[in-house]
Amino acid sequence: MVFGLFGSKVDRLRKQVREPYSQHENRKEAMIKLLNLGTPEAYEALLSRFGVNASSVHYDEVEKDWLADRVIERGDDEDMIAALRQVILNEERLSKALEAAEKTMKRADYETLIMSALERRVDDHRAGDAKVDLLGAFRQLGGEAARRAGIIALNDRNDDVILEGIDLLENAAGEETHETLWNLFHDPYQAxxxxxxxxxxxxxxxxxxxxxxxxxxxxxxxxxxxxxxxxxxxxxxxxxxxx
Known part of the structure; x- marks a missing residue:
């Protein structure tokens, strides 16, 4: 299939939903069009909206809440869930996508997904916001998953990520994590x-x-x-x- 000079319709709509300085109405219209197309490519473009922040904090939250509701409504659509997984694995801002995933996926599948998303970002020092969002999701899960995530976080270079990891381990610490916490306390290079x-x-x-x-x-x-x-x-x- 040959696309025109300005790319496919989906590509153009993707740019519109990710444009932070566009009017709210323009982004919303583009999101509705992508939702109605209903193809895997359209869903991927639609859910990429989760990964960017609009210049208006109010409309950013309104749009992401609307999008999360649409994902939940179509939670039995395999293409929609596949697109949601890709957002969580690859985008930088994840809070609303994680909320949608928690409500549409089985707990075991959700836990596996967010652990994979955290582990693949271990060496990516530009992914601090995503790591913080993921650690917040582990805080909600608690238990062994939170403990594992906390240990990963303590080895990060981003202060905010480390702080989230400490919070996790304070609520999910076990004997095997005690020395890790003490080592951090005695680390002369920490802030x-x-x-x-x-x-x-x-x-x-x-x-x-x-x-x-x-x-x-x-x-x-x-x-x-x-x-x-x-x-x-x-x-x-x-x-x-x-x-």
């Missing part, structure tokens, strides 16, 4: 906000260091002390950093 957050996590969990280290990073001497091998938070201001 003070990372050290403070992991310190608070260790204090809240009241766990001892398997290596019996009791040194406190210089930046945190006013925030923590050791008692009986456990880290104690000294000041009420020692709270998780907003992220």
């Amino acid at each position: 003070p906000r990372i050290l403070r957050r992991v310190g608070l996590c260790l204090a809240n969990l009241a766990i001892t260091d398997p290596q019996a280290r009791e040194g406190i990073p210089d930046a945190l001497h006013d925030d923590f002390k050791f008692e009986s091998g456990r880290l104690i938070a000294l000041r009420t201001r020692t709270q998780p950093v907003a992220h």
Whole structure:
């Protein structure tokens, strides 16, 4: 099939739904056209809208909510779900796509998908936003999946990703993760906000260091002390950093 100079209809509509500075009505019209086409290519183009933010925060949320509802309505359409999987595996902004996936997929399939999406981005330092969104999804799942995701996050280079990982492990930590958390606390290359957050996590969990280290990073001497091998938070201001 030969396309015209300006590409196929689907390609043109894809550009329209992903144009952040376009009018809301124009993006919405393009989304409806792609939905009505109902082909795998059209669904892929349609759901790519999840991966970009419109200049208007209000209309960005309105459009993504509308799109998530359409995905849920067609949750038994294999082509729609295949397109949704591709968004989660490849796009940068995932929160609404993840909400739609959680409501349309079996738990085991959903868990496998988001773990694959996280693992494939491990070495992609440009994918910080996507990793944070994925870790938020693991927070909702909890359990062993959250623990595995938290360990992956602690080895990242992005502070926001690491902070999300600490949050996960505080709620899903096991003995095998204790040393990982203590290693992070004693990592001299971490930012003070990372050290403070992991310190608070260790204090809240009241766990001892398997290596019996009791040194406190210089930046945190006013925030923590050791008692009986456990880290104690000294000041009420020692709270998780907003992220």
